[in-house]
Amino acid sequence: MKTKNTVYLAQSLDGFIADEHGGIDWLSAIDNPQHSDLGFADFMSDIDALVMGRNTFEQVLSFGQWPYDKPVYVVSHSLSKLPVQSQGKAYLIRASEEELVSQMSQLGHNRLYIDGGKLVQNFIRAALVDEIIVTTVPIILGRGIRWLPELRITQKIELVSSQVLLNQLVQCRYRVYR
Numbered sequence: 001m002k003t004k005n006t007v008y009l010a011q012s013l014d015g016f017i018a019d020e021h022g023g024i025d026w027l028s029a030i031d032n033p034q035h036s037d038l039g040f041a042d043f044m045s046d047i048d049a050l051v052m053g054r055n056t057f058e059q060v061l062s063f064g065q066w067p068y069d070k071p072v073y074v075v076s077h078s079l080s081k082l083p084v085q086s087q088g089k090a091y092l093i094r095a096s097e098e099e100l101v102s103q104m105s106q107l108g109h110n111r112l113y114i115d116g117g118k119l120v121q122n123f124i125r126a127a128l129v130d131e132i133i134v135t136t137v138p139i140i141l142g143r144g145i146r147w148l149p150e151l152r153i154t155q156k157i158e159l160v161s162s163q164v165l166l167n168q169l170v171q172c173r174y175r176v177y178r
């Protein structure tokens with residue numbers, strides 16, 4: 001069965017997913033009086049597993065409480081093992097993007113959430129992304145970590161839907177034809 005690989009992220013108005021130090025504190029600057037998850041729980045209900053890069057994994061660990069109830073596969077060529085607190089929740093994997101997708105499919109994970117700047121860029125370069133859900137936050141960071149690779153993407157990308165959230169965020173869902 002072919003996997004469905006989805007990128008789900010928030011970006012600044014100028015296209016960054018983190019500030020120049022890797023911080024994401026700017027995301028909490030948005031007024032969210034009802035503490036809405038902005039559709040994240042609905043998105044996660046349709047996911048089998050998360051695939052994330054090392055930097056994103058380390059950011060998740062800094063949250064203190066583990067936020068996922070799905071298996072997380074951490075792609076890293078520099079880590080030899082994952083911290084004890086992630087045992088049974090996260091698994092280290094070393095593979096190319098194509099090999100990773102094949103391994104996930106063999107494990108029965110056919111709906112993948114791809115997370116992390118470098119990993120997202122690699123999946124886009126390898127033409128392995130089927131869907132992009134991006135929420136744009138009205139803040140300009142000026143510098144930081146980008147999620148889009150610096151190359152022309154020749155795949156057809158189609159806007160499926162867009163919505164305004166909290167009267168200030170714009171969430172767009174795109175289909176990517178591969």
